[in-house]
Amino acid sequence: MNMKTLIVILTVMLSLSDCNRKKETPEVPLPPVVVPPSAKDIVLTPRQKDYNHMTLTYDRYEWEVSTTANDPYLFVDADIPVNIKTHYILSFESFNTAETLPLLFYVGAPLNSSHIIETYTLPRTEGWTVNAYDISATLEPPAEPFTSIRIRFGNTAGKTVRLRNFILREPTDREKEEAAHREDRIRQDEELSARLQSYLNKSFTSSITSVRMSFAAGQIAIQGEYAGSDLSNTGLAEIPMWKDATDLDAPASFTPLNSPSVNFSFGRTAEDGHDRLLSGWAIARQNTSGGQTRYELLSAVHYADEITPRADLPKKIPASLKGIGGCPMDHPDMDELGIASVTFNIILDAVLYRDPGQGRTPWNYAGKTWYAAVGAGSHVDGIDRDVRIAREKGWMVSAILLIPVNRQGSKNSWLAQAAHPETEMSAAFSMPNFTAREGAEAYAATIAFLAERYGKDDPGRIHHWIVHNEIQAGFYWTNAGRKTVETYMNLYQKSMRTVQTLARLYDPNAKALISLDHGWNNPDDPDPRSYRGKDMLDLLVKFGRQEGDFEWGVAFHPYAQDINNPRTWQDNRAYYSFSTPFLTFKNLEVLDAWVEQASVRYKGTVPREIQFTEQGLNSPDYSEQHLKEQAAGMAYVWAKVERLRNVTAFQYHLWADAHEEGGLKLGLRKYGNDAGDPYGKKPIWYLYQACGTSDWETVAAPYKPVTGIADWSESYYSGSINQ
Numbered sequence: 175m176n177m178k179t180l181i182v183i184l185t186v187m188l189s190l191s192d193c194n195r196k197k198e199t200p201e202v203p204l205p206p207v208v209v210p211p212s213a214k215d216i217v218l219t220p221r222q223k224d225y226n227h228m229t230l231t232y233d234r235y236e237w238e239v240s241t242t243a244n245d246p247y248l249f250v251d252a253d254i255p256v257n258i259k260t261h262y263i264l265s266f267e268s269f270n271t272a273e274t275l276p277l278l279f280y281v282g283a284p285l286n287s288s289h290i291i292e293t294y295t296l297p298r299t300e301g302w303t304v305n306a307y308d309i310s311a312t313l314e315p316p317a318e319p320f321t322s323i324r325i326r327f328g329n330t331a332g333k334t335v336r337l338r339n340f341i342l343r344e345p346t347d348r349e350k351e352e353a354a355h356r357e358d359r360i361r362q363d364e365e366l367s368a369r370l371q372s373y374l375n376k377s378f379t380s381s382i383t384s385v386r387m388s389f390a391a392g393q394i395a396i397q398g399e400y401a402g403s404d405l406s407n408t409g410l411a412e413i414p415m416w417k418d419a420t421d422l423d424a425p426a427s428f429t430p431l432n433s434p435s436v437n438f439s440f441g442r443t444a445e446d447g448h449d450r451l452l453s454g455w456a457i458a459r460q461n462t463s464g465g466q467t468r469y470e471l472l473s474a475v476h477y478a479d480e481i482t483p484r485a486d487l488p489k490k491i492p493a494s495l496k497g498i499g500g501c502p503m504d505h506p507d508m509d510e511l512g513i514a515s516v517t518f519n520i521i522l523d524a525v526l527y528r529d530p531g532q533g534r535t536p537w538n539y540a541g542k543t544w545y546a547a548v549g550a551g552s553h554v555d556g557i558d559r560d561v562r563i564a565r566e567k568g569w570m571v572s573a574i575l576l577i578p579v580n581r582q583g584s585k586n587s588w589l590a591q592a593a594h595p596e597t598e599m600s601a602a603f604s605m606p607n608f609t610a611r612e613g614a615e616a617y618a619a620t621i622a623f624l625a626e627r628y629g630k631d632d633p634g635r636i637h638h639w640i641v642h643n644e645i646q647a648g649f650y651w652t653n654a655g656r657k658t659v660e661t662y663m664n665l666y667q668k669s670m671r672t673v674q675t676l677a678r679l680y681d682p683n684a685k686a687l688i689s690l691d692h693g694w695n696n697p698d699d700p701d702p703r704s705y706r707g708k709d710m711l712d713l714l715v716k717f718g719r720q721e722g723d724f725e726w727g728v729a730f731h732p733y734a735q736d737i738n739n740p741r742t743w744q745d746n747r748a749y750y751s752f753s754t755p756f757l758t759f760k761n762l763e764v765l766d767a768w769v770e771q772a773s774v775r776y777k778g779t780v781p782r783e784i785q786f787t788e789q790g791l792n793s794p795d796y797s798e799q800h801l802k803e804q805a806a807g808m809a810y811v812w813a814k815v816e817r818l819r820n821v822t823a824f825q826y827h828l829w830a831d832a833h834e835e836g837g838l839k840l841g842l843r844k845y846g847n848d849a850g851d852p853y854g855k856k857p858i859w860y861l862y863q864a865c866g867t868s869d870w871e872t873v874a875a876p877y878k879p880v881t882g883i884a885d886w887s888e889s890y891y892s893g894s895i896n897q
Contacts (some may be wrong), residue, residue, distance in 0.1 A: 187692045192542070192695055216261055218250040218323070218340035224362070234833065239327055241333045247326040250340050254321030261342040262310035262325065263349065267302050268335040269836030271737045272402050274701040275328035281309050282316025285324065289316055296327060300737060302836065303650050304600040309829035336836050338398045348599060359596070360656065365656040369420035369880065374716045379458045382436065382476035387451060389484045389679050396455045398473065406433050410438055411458040413475055414448060417615045419456065422469040426453060428460065445542020448611065451478055451675050452618055455723060459682065477671055479722040481678045485630070489683040490637045492570040492823055494866045495815060499788060501829035503563040513864050515570040515823040517640070517787050518560055523589045524553035526620045539619035546623055561634030568825060570717045571727065572638040572787055573675065574689065577604045579653070591616040596655030602642065607655035608668045621676045629680025637684065639673045640729045640787060644691040645710060649703030659705045663713040674724050687729035687785060688714060694757035707757065715774055726777045727783035730765060732758050737838065739789040740800070740807040750891050759811045766818045767895040785823040786815070790840030793856060805857040806880035812865045813886035826862060
C-alpha cells in the first residue's frame with residue numbers, strides 16, 4: 175500500500191503565516207444542494223470571497239476549483255452554528271482526475287496549529303465519490319460556536335477538481351462502530367497480512383498437484399504427495415474460501431492419509447450442501463493442545479484447476495480489435511463504426527433475491543433456493559436483450575461484475591450477505607464477502623446463475639467476466655474497508671477464482687479479467703487507501719503459483735496520465751520500464767511485455783490475454799484545435815495497439831459525452847443536449863470508424879503533424895523493457 179504523504183513542518187508554518195490574509199475575489203452565484211441533506215445535517219457553502227490562489231466557478235450544481243499557486247484554499251460556511259461534539263463528519267463529493275491531493279483543514283477559529291487536521295487526502299477518481307472526514311481530532315476544540323472550515327486542496331498550482339454537496343453531519347451507527355473497533359481491525363488485518371506474506375513465500379515439501387472437476391460426473395478428484403514419513407494426525411483438509419487457511423481451526427472436512435500418495439474423490443455437493451468448488455485442498459496435520467485443535471498446513475492450498483465443462487464451446491475471436499462501451503446495442507453506430515466487441519455492467523444485487531415475487535423464478539445453489547428476477551423489464555431481461563444482439567452481430571462480450579454498497583443497511587437481503595461487511599459507505603461498489611459462508615455462497619449463487627445462463631448460445635454468451643472495477647482504487651470502486659494490499663488481494667483473487675471456476679463449468683474458454691486503471695507503480699501517491707497496479711498483479715501471480723494457476727487475463731484502462739489532456743504522447747511519467755509510475759496510452763508496450771514474462775504466463779507457457787476495456791481521450795471543449803487533438807490522440811493510440819501481440823480488444827469509452835463524467839468529454843459524439851449540434855459526430859468518430867480498415871492511412875494522415883510523427887510506426891516502442 176502507498177505511504178501517506180506527510181505535510182512537512184515548514185509547509186504548515188508558511189500556511190500559518192497567511193492565516194489572516196484576506197483576498198478580495200469576485201462573487202459567484204450560490205448553487206442549490208444536488209442531494210437534499212438530512213434534516214439533521216448542516217449545509218456548508220463555499221464562501222464567495224477570501225479564497226486564495228485558486229479560481230472558483232460554479233456550473234451545473236458543481237463548484238470547480240483550479241489552483242493557481244502554493245497554498246490554495248477556500249472557506250466553507252455553515253448555515254447555523256456547529257456543535258463539534260455532534261456534527262463532526264465533514265462530507266462532500268469530489269471528481270478529481272488529476273492526482274491524489276493532500277488536504278489540510280482549519281476547523282473553526284482561531285486559524286492556528288491547534289485547530290489543524292492534516293492526515294486526509296482527496297482521492298483521484300474518474301467518477302463522483304463521496305468523501306467523509308472526521309474533523310473532531312484537533313489538538314484543541316474550536317472556539318464555540320464555530321461556523322466555518324478552511325480547506326486547502328494540495329499545495330501546488332495546476333490542479334482542477336470539481337466539488338459539490340458540502341455538509342457537516344453526525345456520524346452514522348456504522349461509523350461509530352468502525353471507530354470503536356478500528357484499532358482491533360487494523361491489528362487483525364496486519365497480522366493476517368504478515369501470515370499471507372509468509373504463506374505465499376513458503377516452499378512446501380508436500381503438495382497437492384491436481385484438483386479436477388467434471389461437470390457431467392459431478393465429482394472432484396484430488397491428487398498429491400505427502401513428503402513426510404509420519405502419517406499420524408495427517409490428512410487431506412478441505413478449506414472453503416470463507417476460511418482463513420493461514421490460521422485454520424476447523425476445515426470443512428479432514429480425511430486421514432493412509433499412504434504418502436494422495437488420491438481422493440468427492441461429490442461436488444457436500445453433506446451440508448456447500449459447493450466443494452469453492453474449496454481449496456491441502457495436506458495438513460491436526461494438532462491438539464490445551465483442549466484446542468488447530469491444523470498446520472503441510473502443503474499449499476490448491477483449488478480446482480482442471481474442469482471438464484458441460485459443452486465444448488468454441489473460443490470467440492473478435493473480428494477486429496475495435497470495440498466500444500456505453501453505446502446502445504441497437505444503435506446504427508455499432509455497425510457504422512465496425513464494432514467487434516462490447517462491454518456492459520452487471521449490477522449483481524439486481525439478479526438474485528431471497529424471496530419470491532412477480533417475475534422471479536427459483537434458482538437452487540448450495541442447498542438454498544434463491545429467486546432470479548427474469549421478468550420483463552428486469553436487469554436480467556436487459557442482459558438477455560444485449561447478449562442476443564451481440565450473438566446476432568458476432569460480437570465478443572465482456573461483462574463487468576459490480577456489487578453495490580449496502581447503503582440501506584438491510585439485514586435480510588442478498589446485498590447484506592454478499593457485500594463485504596467492512597465496506598465504507600463513501601464507496602461506489604463493494605468487494606464480495608468472503609469472511610462468512612453466507613456471503614461467499616450468495617455471491618457464488620449469482621455467478622453460477624449468470625454463468626449457466628450465458629454459457630450457451632441462447633440467449634447468447636458472455637465470453638469474458640471483468641471482476642469488479644479499477645481495483646487500485648479499493649477505497650472507491652471495489653471497497654472492503656481499510657486493507658493492506660495482501661489482505662485486499664486475498665479477497666480479490668478469491669472473487670476471480672469463483673468467477674473463473676463457475677464460468678468454466680459451462681464454457682471452456684471463459685475467462686476472469688482483473689480490472690486495473692493506469693496507476694502502475696507510482697511512489698508519490700499519498701492516498702493510503704489505494705494500491706499500485708504492479709503490486710496487485712505480482713500478488714495475483716504469487717497466489718496462482720502457490721494455489722494452482724488459472725487462466726486469468728487483464729482488463730486494463732490505460733487513460734492518459736492526465737485524463738483531461740488528449741496529447742497522451744507527451745505523458746512525462748509513462749516510461750518504457752516495468753517500474754514506470756503510470757502505464758498509459760504512451761507506454762502500452764510495457765503491459766504487453768509484462769504478460770509475456772515466463773513467471774507471469776499461464777502455467778509458464780501462455781501469455782496472459784489483455785483487453786483494453788475502458789479508455790478514451792478527452793476534448794477539453796468543442797473548439798477545432800481540441801477536437802483535432804482528441805482525434806490525433808486516438809490515431810496515435812491505434813497505431814500502437816495494432817502492433818501489440820497479446821491484445822484481443824480495445825473497447826472505447828465513451829460513445830457520447832455525458833454530463834455525469836465531471837466535465838470530461840471523452841465521447842465520439844457530443845452531448846445529447848448540445849445547443850448547436852446534439853450528439854454531433856466529432857472528428858474522432860470518423861477516425862475511429864477508419865481504425866482497422868483500408869481507409870485508415872487516409873483518414874489518419876492529417877493528424878500526424880499534431881503528434882509530430884512522420885510515420886505511424888514511430889508511435890510503437892520496439893526497444894527493451896527493463897526494471
